[in-house]
Amino acid sequence: MDSNKFSAQIERFEVVETGRRRRWTDDEKLKIVLESLQAPRAVSSTARRYGISRSLLLTWRRSFGTRTSNSEQPQSAFVPAMLMAEEPPAPRVASVAPASGRMEIVVGKARRVIVDAGFDMTALSRVLDLLERR
Numbered sequence: 001m002d003s004n005k006f007s008a009q010i011e012r013f014e015v016v017e018t019g020r021r022r023r024w025t026d027d028e029k030l031k032i033v034l035e036s037l038q039a040p041r042a043v044s045s046t047a048r049r050y051g052i053s054r055s056l057l058l059t060w061r062r063s064f065g066t067r068t069s070n071s072e073q074p075q076s077a078f079v080p081a082m083l084m085a086e087e088p089p090a091p092r093v094a095s096v097a098p099a100s101g102r103m104e105i106v107v108g109k110a111r112r113v114i115v116d117a118g119f120d121m122t123a124l125s126r127v128l129d130l131l132e133r134r
Contacts, residue, residue, distance in 0.1 A: 029060050036061065107131045 024032075036046040036057055047057045105113045111131055115124060 030064060032057065033060050033064050 032046060032050055032052075036043050043057055043061075044054050047054045101117045103115050103117065105115070105128065107113065107128065108131075113124075113127060113131070
């Protein structure tokens with residue numbers, strides 16, 4: 001016994017063609033994209049005028065490299081490079097002979113540093129920075 005009454009029946013169905021797919025040339029797409037850029041909020045009205053969806057028009061705008069809003073990040077591009085002749089090195093100044101003598105630096109109440117005149121200044125600044133932090 002068959003529980004489904006309609007299993008043996010053949011039903012009729014109809015295929016309705018909605019139209020064929022339109023093909024747009026690159027020139028036509030560019031014309032539509034440029035028209036959509038003419039005025040603010042022209043995307044929807046331009047899409048309606050040509051019978052296309054708003055999302056398709058925005059896709060075309062992206063493919064042609066136009067930005068749809070200010071919030072998008074600028075795309076990277078090539079920048080022309082110029083090669084310049086290398087400048088000659090600056091003449092070296094003869095180093096001055098270190099002066100003789102000592103320097104005493106008092107840091108706080110209980111710390112003092114005594115250095116000779118020829119002591120490396122970058123090393124001295126690191127030592128003084130370290131002592132100030134303590």
